[in-house]
Amino acid sequence: MQERIHDALRRNAVDEALALAQEWAAQAPDDASAQRSLSATLARAGDPAAALVALDQAILLAPDEAGLHFERAALLLRQRDTGAARVALDESLGLDPNHLPSYLAQAQVALAQGDLAEAERLSRTAARIDADDPRLVALNALLALRRGEPDAAIALASAASVQLRDDPQLLSVLGFGYLAKQHWAFAEQAFRRVSELLPDARALWPLLAQLAARQGRPDEAFERVAPLLADPATATPALRRAAGLHALQAGRGEEALEHLRAALSAGPDRAVLRGLMALWRERNDREDALATLEAALATSPASGDLWGARLALETPGTAEGNRVLQHWLAAMPDHVPALETAMFDRDRAGDLAAVAGFAGRLVQLQPGHPAAEQFLVEARLAGDPEAALAQARAAVAAQPTEEARTAMRGWLGRLLDRAGRTAEALAHWRALHADFSAARLPLPPFTDAIDAWPPLASAAVDAPSPMLVWGLPGSGIERVVETLTAAGGPVLSDRFGSQAPVDPLRSPQTGQALRSGAIDPAQVVAQWRGHLPARGIADGNVVDWLPWWDNALLLALRPHLPEGLLLVAVRDPRDMLLDWLASGSPVPLALESPEAAAEWLAQGLEQVADLHQQDLYPHRLLRLDGAIDSPPQLATVIGQALGIQLPPLPATQRRMPPGRWRDYADELAGPFERLAAVAARLGYPDA
Structure with a gap:
């Protein structure tokens, strides 16, 4: 659908593109790409206000996507002077091929459509007109960031900001550049300034919340997004997820449980599941865990993460644990993690025939599956050790990488051990360590015994428990x-x-x-x-x-x-x-x-x-x-x-x-x- 929209825009068939974008957004209301495409198409159609609504929805669905924030800043700037925006768009169609803003406007459209190569081509063309124009430097800063070059982006944005002071897009480039460098405080400072400069900066709140959480302020992070949760239009599953994880980190169990449950109801998510499992354990609330996971499985029966969480509520080897595992296998008969779980479960129970069966199925699905191959060899070890060891040596030699061969060589040594060939096993291990000794760390010395120790202080009553x-x-x-x-x-x-x-x-x-x-x-x-x-x-x-x-x-x-x-x-x-x-x-x-x-x-x-x-x-x-x-x-x-x-x-x-x-x-x-x-x-x- 996205390619069809882009094709229509390239042909200047704006009405056709808009109809396609509206259809896609209606079919996929929780897809950030659909909302982004609708926003870009509305902006091209000359309706920046509606474009901003769609773009804000995209940001709520994907708050970490840098490009969305840049596009929002550009839309807001255009809304302040829609006449100039229309002139720029007209110029971008070629009315004035030597006018720098025409290329900058076209580059912005290309970036909004995800066409980085076209934006770079336009930047090179614009440089022949005025390579030092701060607006072009700002565009190149954005391009550097989109290429994954945060140092270059920060340097270019800093240079351009001398003349374009308090430009929201430049500040956003700086913010995302610092974000990529994990300089959380500088990133937060840049985005706070963007939020002060732009009207209705709610779309920035999830990002500011994330930065607060990164700096150890989860309470503040949760409070940042709380107002958005009160509005059904902005309380997306993605926002619920972020809010629940912030609340979890802040120790706000009730709020974390509420929002993580809501996020899970929209679809399986590993981080959400981990948070919920921690809360259920902390509260010893098996009943809520069972009800929530069973409800989630009823709507998403093909989720390995959900089945893994459900199985974790049972003691391995019990009748109920076996029942859940069988249901998982029935729902996902070719799911590698399910088969791996069953294989290890049967190994623990000593059921060698079942282990071999699951291992054989895994090898069919994933030829060369290390654990399955090993189990198949080990099944032969007791009856025919020579054949098993020969098969093991062949498996080691067949590994595609040195890293994989190293892991398998360790396993071959353990096979020699299990076969009772202790001298061979020891020689094998010594050779393995010798091969890698040069790339490993020397053994650090321990200090000598200390005769007198400083007194053990008394811990404060409210001290944490590290x-x-x-x-x-x-x-x-x-x-x-x-x-x-x-x-x-x-x-x-x-x-x-x-x-x-x-x-x-x-x-x-x-x-x-x-x-x-x-x-x-x-x-x-x-x-x-x-x-x-x-x-x-x-x-x-x-x-x-x-x-x-x-x-x-x-x-x-x-x-x-x-x-x-x-x-x-x-x-x-x-x-x-x-x-x-x-x-x-x-x-x-x-x-x-x-x-x-x-x-x-x-x-x-x-x-x-x-x-x-x-x-x-x-x-x-x-x-x-x-x-x-x-x-x-x-x-x-x-x-x-x-x-x-x-x-x-x-x-x-x-x-x-x-x-x-x-x-x-x-x-x-x-x-x-x-x-x-x-x-x-x-x-x-x-x-």
Whole structure:
């Protein structure tokens, strides 16, 4: 439909284009593209007031779309002088081919229609008339932003604004440029100024709300959009969604529930579902959860996200859980996540025939599906290990990328382990680590023991309850974080991605700096707190997954963060070493040899033992030995430590069972001997 409208406009058949746009908007009232096209066509027809109404509806449906805000600014400016606008449009049809405004007007129309190439062509033509005209510089700033070049857009807009001061479009370019750079405060400042300059700036409110939320002001964010919610014409599902998520972050449960329910009724949405699941768990309101999800499934039975949420309300392996899973499979028989869930469920139940059946179906739908291929090989392992291992080696070689081959090589090592070929498995793992050691991080040193600690301060009565989460390689800490995240908690895993906060807890050298006095303990905590709003945490209640830990951090945490709680995942140290060898670790650490890894693990675990035995800081040891492969047990272990009830994750791929280290007692005798003493300190048997 959009192409037909564009074709009519290119032929100057404005009436035809308008009829098509009105038909599309009527058929798809919740489609921002339809409303945008209607707005552009109405503007071309000389009715900017009606165009503004359609464009405002588009903005409410897609508040994050930069181009919509630029087009709104242009429409409002045209409404102030419709005569000049008509002249510009006439000129854009070629009445004055050497007049700069004609090209600028045509470029604006091209941008409104999403034709970036045409707008760039017009810009190049206009540059031959006056390359330094600030209006052309402003157009080029907008083009740079639309090309995904925020630095260039900001530079050009700043240059043009010297002569075009308080131009709404230029300010919008600056705002979206800063938004792309994640400079939230500068973006907010620019958009606030736009809202002051333009009449009826309600369409900007959702964007200003988003910026307030980004800076840790969710209450303000919700209040920004609340007036729009009172008007049925503006209370779109997209706005309900945004309002519900702002209210959720602000701790306004009743309002969050109301708006998220309304948003869900318009169609499945992953973020909305996560928010609702968190609210239902917090309120222990299974009845409302069931009613809402069943109603949603009645209208959207082909939504995997809805079925996944519905299944999460049941305990895996129970009759009701199996019934829901069967209904999911019946509704979506070729849905890969449903088949994966069923495959892992049957694996957990020990039903190998059913596992093989689901794996075979997955391979038909997705040839080379890693987990399914692995299950099919593993089904052959007991009866014909040679054939299974040959098939596994062929599967590894067939992977299209080095990353995929690496993951499959780890699996091949675990197959060798399951086949009882411990020496081959160990040699395979050592070779795998050696291949990637140069690209991985060196093992950071731990500080020496500290004899005297600063007093543990008293937490304020109304202090937040932050949690720091950490575990050494092989501990299973990633499954703890996955469980907490799935429960809807304020879990931050950003330290493991490209947007890691630059605070002292990021660096493994901070412990030594605290110990030597090179860094102020109060500043360590102050900087950590100061980064939380930009990470989406407004109230200080956070679960922060740390890549590193050293007891020397307690020199800062004891006096300045007494309200904190440290969660430490542990297993038998010898199983941890074996798991690290077999599965790697969340932090990409270089494992040069089992002996070096055991020495480093022992030092880290000795700090854990000191922490626990001397009760150096509020903490919980999460012993995951028997829970690592059982999502219900894992949820129970974490929930009991925190005094809450957590839902289990779906079944995941199994790790090596507790005590497996004993089968490697000969091959790894030296490393295990180094870990024996700390294993005893942590309560694990000698053999």
